[in-house]
Amino acid sequence: MWRRLGRGEWQTLHEALDNPDGDRLYAVQHEQACRSRAEREAAEREAQRPVCIACGQRFTDDRWNAVRGRWKIETDGLCRPCLDAHRERAEAASAARYPPPTSAALFSRSALRFGH
Numbered sequence: 001m002w003r004r005l006g007r008g009e010w011q012t013l014h015e016a017l018d019n020p021d022g023d024r025l026y027a028v029q030h031e032q033a034c035r036s037r038a039e040r041e042a043a044e045r046e047a048q049r050p051v052c053i054a055c056g057q058r059f060t061d062d063r064w065n066a067v068r069g070r071w072k073i074e075t076d077g078l079c080r081p082c083l084d085a086h087r088e089r090a091e092a093a094s095a096a097r098y099p100p101p102t103s104a105a106l107f108s109r110s111a112l113r114f115g116h
């Protein structure tokens with residue numbers, strides 16, 4: 001009695017030799033099983049792909065990889081374009097709040113400190 005790879009049932013040697021399509025059939029079935037599993041895994045992966053909290057776009061692989069496993073900060077919910085826009089706005093806002101000192105301001109401050 002022989003047991004062939006991928007077959008649940010036992011076969012006699014005669015049956016196994018008498019079944020030349022077996023390996024090819026097995027290969028086809030194996031390929032189909034692999035393909036449908038890959039498709040299912042891809043679908044499951046897509047279902048988990050985060051969606052941007054600002055624009056609703058699904059994350060790209062790059063962006064997903066960047067935030068995967070952390071998702072600790074608010075901006076981790078943003079896709080790449082929204083994150084860039086958010087950073088630009090934040091920079092503009094902080095620049096408006098804390099304007100870089102001009103040379104005139106520096107001069108007047110040092111003038112105050114040393115002026116007599």
Ligand SMILES: [Zn+2]
Binds near residue numbers: 052055057078
């Ligand atoms: Zn977005």
